[in-house]
Amino acid sequence: MVAALELHLDERATRRIRVLWDLLEDLGVQTLRTPHDGRHRPHVSLVSARALDPDAVAEALQPVRVAAPLRLNFQFAGVFVGRVVFLGLAPTPDLMRHQAQVWRHLTDAGIESLPLYDPGEWVPHCTVSMRVPRPILTEALRRCLEVLPIEATVTRAAVVDYARDIYRELP
Structure with a gap:
């Protein structure tokens, strides 16, 4: 089981990534559209853990505006070990600083x-698929590249753990 502190994207960027999910599903790739009754939304995780107590996270992050209106630019597609396909963000100083600040506040509060x-x-x-079948990996990456670049703005943040039915928005 995995929990995350997610940044959610504006409507236009969300729609474009959902279109990508549909294209990949048509290709035979299970995307994040499918699990957990379709509750997943395109997002960028600032932290992930085996479990997160949403009350403890909210308390630790009181001094931080987690859903800061950051500008994001998805510029490339990539593959993590295990054939996890993702859309990669330009690591802007604002984004990297924001993630480090959130991580530091959580760590200082004893949240691992x-x-x-x-x-x-x-x-x-932004993860697109947790495991792309090897025979269609190249085609899946091509489809990802076809939707890029995607410009986005962060509109919301939430502690999310679908396996435990947790969804708590943060300011």
Whole structure:
């Protein structure tokens, strides 16, 4: 089970990524559209952990405007180990600073995240599929590249854990 602190995107960017999900589903790739009764929305995770207590996260982040209206620019597609396909973000100083600030407040409050989300390790991205079948990986990446670039603005932030039915928006 995995929980995350997600940044949600403006309507236009969300719609473009959902179109990509549909294109990939038509290709035979399970995207984030499918699991958890379609409750997933395109997002960028600032931290991820095995579990997150939404009350503790909200308290730790009181001094931070988590849903700051950051401008995001998805510029490339990539693959993490395990054939996890994602849209990659330009690592702007504002974005990297924001993620490090959120991480620091959580860490100072004793809230642990997965090491891949430590500042300096974190790769800003929007996951498209958790496991693309090897025979169609190249075609899936081509489809991702066809929708790029995507400019987006952060509109909301939330602690999310679909397996535990947790969704709590943060300011």
